[in-house]
Amino acid sequence: MKIKTLILYLFFISTIACSSSILANDEPVKPIAPVKEINLGQVELGKKLFFDPRLSRSGFISCNSCHNLSMGGTDNLKTSIGHKWQQGPINSPTVLNSSLNIAQFWDGRAADLKEQAGGPIANPGEMASTHTLALDVLQSIPAYVREFKQVFGTTEINIEYVTEAIAEFEKTLVTPNSRFDQWLLGDENAITSTELAGYSLFKNIGCIACHNGESLGGNSFQKMGLVSPYVTTNKAEGLFGVTGKDMDRFKFKVPTLRNIELTYPYFHDGEAATLTEAVSIMGKLQLGQNFTQENNAKIVAFLKTLTGDQPSFIIPLLPASVDKTPKPTPFD
Amino acid sequence: MKIKTLILYLFFISTIACSSSILANDEPVKPIAPVKEINLGQVELGKKLFFDPRLSRSGFISCNSCHNLSMGGTDNLKTSIGHKWQQGPINSPTVLNSSLNIAQFWDGRAADLKEQAGGPIANPGEMASTHTLALDVLQSIPAYVREFKQVFGTTEINIEYVTEAIAEFEKTLVTPNSRFDQWLLGDENAITSTELAGYSLFKNIGCIACHNGESLGGNSFQKMGLVSPYVTTNKAEGLFGVTGKDMDRFKFKVPTLRNIELTYPYFHDGEAATLTEAVSIMGKLQLGQNFTQENNAKIVAFLKTLTGDQPSFIIPLLPASVDKTPKPTPFD
Numbered sequence: 001m002k003i004k005t006l007i008l009y010l011f012f013i014s015t016i017a018c019s020s021s022i023l024a025n026d027e028p029v030k031p032i033a034p035v036k037e038i039n040l041g042q043v044e045l046g047k048k049l050f051f052d053p054r055l056s057r058s059g060f061i062s063c064n065s066c067h068n069l070s071m072g073g074t075d076n077l078k079t080s081i082g083h084k085w086q087q088g089p090i091n092s093p094t095v096l097n098s099s100l101n102i103a104q105f106w107d108g109r110a111a112d113l114k115e116q117a118g119g120p121i122a123n124p125g126e127m128a129s130t131h132t133l134a135l136d137v138l139q140s141i142p143a144y145v146r147e148f149k150q151v152f153g154t155t156e157i158n159i160e161y162v163t164e165a166i167a168e169f170e171k172t173l174v175t176p177n178s179r180f181d182q183w184l185l186g187d188e189n190a191i192t193s194t195e196l197a198g199y200s201l202f203k204n205i206g207c208i209a210c211h212n213g214e215s216l217g218g219n220s221f222q223k224m225g226l227v228s229p230y231v232t233t234n235k236a237e238g239l240f241g242v243t244g245k246d247m248d249r250f251k252f253k254v255p256t257l258r259n260i261e262l263t264y265p266y267f268h269d270g271e272a273a274t275l276t277e278a279v280s281i282m283g284k285l286q287l288g289q290n291f292t293q294e295n296n297a298k299i300v301a302f303l304k305t306l307t308g309d310q311p312s313f314i315i316p317l318l319p320a321s322v323d324k325t326p327k328p329t330p331f332d
Numbered sequence: 333m334k335i336k337t338l339i340l341y342l343f344f345i346s347t348i349a350c351s352s353s354i355l356a357n358d359e360p361v362k363p364i365a366p367v368k369e370i371n372l373g374q375v376e377l378g379k380k381l382f383f384d385p386r387l388s389r390s391g392f393i394s395c396n397s398c399h400n401l402s403m404g405g406t407d408n409l410k411t412s413i414g415h416k417w418q419q420g421p422i423n424s425p426t427v428l429n430s431s432l433n434i435a436q437f438w439d440g441r442a443a444d445l446k447e448q449a450g451g452p453i454a455n456p457g458e459m460a461s462t463h464t465l466a467l468d469v470l471q472s473i474p475a476y477v478r479e480f481k482q483v484f485g486t487t488e489i490n491i492e493y494v495t496e497a498i499a500e501f502e503k504t505l506v507t508p509n510s511r512f513d514q515w516l517l518g519d520e521n522a523i524t525s526t527e528l529a530g531y532s533l534f535k536n537i538g539c540i541a542c543h544n545g546e547s548l549g550g551n552s553f554q555k556m557g558l559v560s561p562y563v564t565t566n567k568a569e570g571l572f573g574v575t576g577k578d579m580d581r582f583k584f585k586v587p588t589l590r591n592i593e594l595t596y597p598y599f600h601d602g603e604a605a606t607l608t609e610a611v612s613i614m615g616k617l618q619l620g621q622n623f624t625q626e627n628n629a630k631i632v633a634f635l636k637t638l639t640g641d642q643p644s645f646i647i648p649l650l651p652a653s654v655d656k657t658p659k660p661t662p663f664d
Contacts, residue, residue, distance in 0.1 A: 051402050060413050065392070070383050070650045077662060081392050085417035087663050262652050274655040315647050318402045320594050323606045330409060331419050 028203065028212040031181035032097065032258065032308055035174050041151040046169030048147075048316045049162060055134045056127035058083055059328025063120070063166065067095035069311055072262025073173060078270030083128030084330075090236050091270035094263045096311070097256055099171045101218040106252045106268045108221060109242045113167035118159055131159045136326050138162065143319030175259055175308030183305070191305050198302025201295055206287050216257035216306065224250050224268065227288040230281075234269035261304045275300045360535065360544040363513040364429065364590065364640055367506050373483040378501030380479075380648045381494060387466045388459035390415055391660025395452070395498065399427035401643055404594025405505060410602030415460030416662075422568050423602035426595045428643070429588055431503040433550040438584045438600045440553060441574045445499035450491055463491045468658050470494065475651030507591055507640030515637070523637050530634025533627055538619050548589035548638065556582050556600065559620040562613075566601035593636045607632045 049055065053062040066080045066088075067073045073094035075081070080088035090106055098104065104116035120126040121134050138144045138157050145155050152161045180199070182190035191199075202208055211217045221239050224230045230250070239248035252268050260266075265273050272278035279299050283289040291299070381387065385394040398412045398420075399405050405426035407413070412420035422438055430436065436448035452458040453466050470476045470489050477487050484493045512531070514522035523531075534540055543549045553571050556562045562582070571580035584600050592598075597605045604610035611631050615621040623631070 053400075053403075053407075058413065059409055060397070060407065068385075070648055071385075072652070075385075075392065076653065077391055077660060081390065081662055085662075264653065273659065276655065310649050312646055312649075314644055316402055317642050317644075320404070321408065321596065323608065327605065328409060330413055330417075 027184055028208050029180070029184065029216055030214045031184045032100075032174050032176040032178070032214055034176050035099075035172050038172060039151075039168050042165045042168035043172055044169075044316075045147050045151050046165035046167070047313065048144075048318055049166050050169050051316050052318050054137045054318075054321070054325075054328065055121050055129060056083065057129045057133070057328065058127075058330035060330055061127050063095075063117075066092040066120075066126075069095075069173070072096060072259050072310075073098075074263045076264060078265055080126070082126040083124065086125045088125060090234070090268050091265065093255060094259065095170055096173050096175050096263075097215050097218070097258050099167075099174065100213075100215045101253065101256070102220065103253065106236065107238050107240075107242050108253050113170050114160075114163045117163040117166040117170075133326060134162070135159060137321075140325040141319050141321060147319075173311050175310060178258070178306050178308035180302070180305040181308065192301070194298055195301045195305050198298035198300070202299055202302055205283070205289055205291075207282070207299070210254045210286070211257050217254040218256045220254055221248070221251040222254050222286075224252050224285070226286045228285050230285055232269045232271060234271075236268055238268070257303060257306055259307050259310075261307050275303055279303075359516055360540050361512070361516065361548055362546045363516045364432075364506050364508040364510070364546055366508050367431075367504050370504060371483075371500050374497045374500035375504055376501075376648075377479050377483050378497035378499070379645065380476075380650055381498050382501055383648050384650050386469045386650075386653065386657075386660065387453050387461060388415065389461045389465070389660065390459075390662035392662055393459050395427075395449075398424040398452075398458075401427075401505070404428060404591050404642075405430075406595045408596060410597055412458070414455070414457045418457045420457065422566070422600050423597070425587060426591065427502055428505050428507050428595075429547050429550070429590050431499075431506065432545075432547045433585065433588070434552065435585065438568065439570050439573050440585050445502050446492075446495045449495040449498040449502075465658060466494070467491060469653075472657040473651050473653060479651075505643050507642060510590070510638050510640035512634070512637040513640065524633070526630055527633045527637050530630035530632070531637075534631055534634055537615070537621055537623075539614065539631070542586045542618070543589050549586040550588045552586055553580070553583045554586050554618075556584050556617070558618045560617050562617055564599075564601045564603060566603075568600055570600070589635060589638055591639050591642075593639050607635055611635075 050063040053060050053065070055062065061083065066075045068075055073096035075092050077092070079090055080092045082088055093106060098116075099113055102108065104110035104113060105119070110116040110119060118131065121129050122131055135157055138148075145157065148157045148161060149155045151165065179190045180195075183196075202211075210220060210222050213219050224238070236252075237249055239251040240246070242248070255266075260275065264275070265271070266275070266278040267281075272281055276296055279296050280291060283291045283296075382395040385392050385397070387394065393415065398407045400407055405428035407424050409424070411422055412424045414420055425438060430448075431445055434440065436442035436445060437451070442448040442451060450463065453461050454463055467489055470480075477489065480489045480493060481487045483497065511522045512527075515528075534543075542552060542554050545551050556570070568584075569581055571583040572578070574580070587598075592607065596607070597603070598607070598610040599613075604613055608628055611628050612623060615623045615628075
């Protein structure tokens with residue numbers, strides 16, 4: 001009896017393991033994995049830096065201004081607002097799951113999150129500070145100096161440590177446990193039949209060719225306007241700006257579809273206001289398909305199952321400036 | 333024996349109660365009390381609204397932009413940045429402990445937090461929306477409609493509910509348990525002898541005349557430049573703007589000194605960058621006193637004991653806009 005029970009048990013376990021692994025391994029979309037091997041000291045420091053507007057010249061703009069973690073890691077604007085209300089050149093991509101991207105920025109000009117983090121601080125159109133000024137601010141604040149010492153073992157703050165800490169925090173901003181991931185992991189009731197039909201369409205029609213993997217995107221550069229040209233007044237030229245190769249003109253990093261319901265408006269120019277519009281344009285331009293209203297709605301329904309658990313943490317308290325801290329100059 | 337023990341016990345208890353009540357009742361500064369009788373549904377809704385930049389025309393500025401709860405409930409700027417980077421007319425007062433104020437704004441033009449909350453939303457120099465537009469945005473978002481229904485019992489969102497919820501959230505933003513309050517409540521070791529000397533000076537020299545009570549301020553209007561006139565290019569005229577009475581010219585609500593180490597720069601024009609500077613100017617202008625460097629430092633040391641427990645909560649997640657939600661127009 002005991003052996004029989006054991007055999008039955010093993011059979012049961014292997015069936016579950018097998019059915020899970022079929023789902024996880026055979027689908028071209030993979031569940032988002034919770035984050036591993038994180039340096040918590042860096043995360044806590046990086047969280048403060050991410051929310052600290054003193055990294056900007058004005059003292060008003062932080063990483064969180066354009067990658068707002070209350071709003072899907074974006075600003076939900078077509079293009080962002082920079083120093084002195086300058087209009088940004090491109091739509092702010094979500095910071096959520098950005099650690100899974102092949103490279104950072106729409107044109108991939110930063111290899112990773114650490115390299116990315118230094119960009120906006122010193123970009124005259126964004127935070128408009130300099131690395132020197134930002135470091136002077138941090139170095140003047142004893143509580144920051146202590147925290148850098150604790151985390152990096154030295155009281156000399158440099159931009160490598162600043163960007164490393166921000167990147168480490170950003171690595172925690174993954175969004176597992178979406179309804180679609182629950183389905184991928186074996187819960188057949190996690191999505192509706194309409195949503196499942198949307199996923200089937202998404203695969204069969206070819207969206208999956210670019211939007212696959214853990215992020216449903218973020219892992220390749222593709223031409224915007226593959227079948228028909230994309231008409232826009234936006235001047236961004238994508239990967240061409242990085243490689244200088246003609247074949248890379250209008251190639252952009254494929255955006256992730258994770259949390260897409262939260263990260264409107266869509267495309268690098270932010271010109272698609274709704275998912276319905278974005279799906280319709282993508283169908284035409286990238287696949288030469290005119291989706292029926294019904295099929296479009298099914299795909300949109302599927303896309304809305306991709307919203308995962310949002311980052312949840314206590315609002316960070318920033319250490320106060322002291323008398324010698326360089327003052328912000330928003331109006332100079 | 334039992335009766336003797338009881339008598340000793342009662343004597344012991346009454347001594348503690350008495351000594352506590354001497355401290356709490358006899359000092360002109362009172363400890364901040366933790367908040368009571370709060371409507372938690374309104375608080376959670378109000379927290380979202382406080383962080384929601386869609387209450388502004390640009391979709392970029394929220395209450396938290398200028399009353400940043402990571403930075404002492406202020407923006408740490410001389411005067412704030414409004415819609416399209418307009419320079420604000422006056423220093424943003426902290427939202428911390430603002431429920432204890434006699435009235436809201438530097439000139440007291442709003443009777444309470446609820447009345448205050450409606451102001452910046454519709455102020456063309458601040459969030460630059462209109463109540464109509466802000467309500468249209470909220471009413472378009474099903475998750476907000478559901479939450480208003482749950483909290484206020486109706487699906488018709490109006491500005492009264494919006495400001496009531498924000499005000500209820502703001503009531504939770506008190507900061508009890510500062511080291512000075514610990515001292516007031518009987519812990520003699522909570523502050524140093526220098527800090528205590530600073531408090532004695534603060535009382536004896538007369539700062540306490542205006543900076544008293546739970547908030548060390550916020551409970552009266554006083555002329556800025558009582559003994560000598562205050563020289564500033566700032567055009568604010570204070571209470572005069574509300575009453576039209578000549579005697580009210582340059583009368584401002586006395587700012588709270590709670591968390592003053594975090595709420596730099598100081599005065600209604602934000603022109604005092606440091607506490608040392610602010611204490612020195614106050615001494616001269618309001619009391620006709622030239623503090624020695626040593627006495628100034630003692631008062632500053634005392635002031636730094638007034639930083640209490642900062643509000644601590646999970647960053648709110650904002651319900652996503654839907655297709656019909658009016659779009660932000662930052663650059664129109």
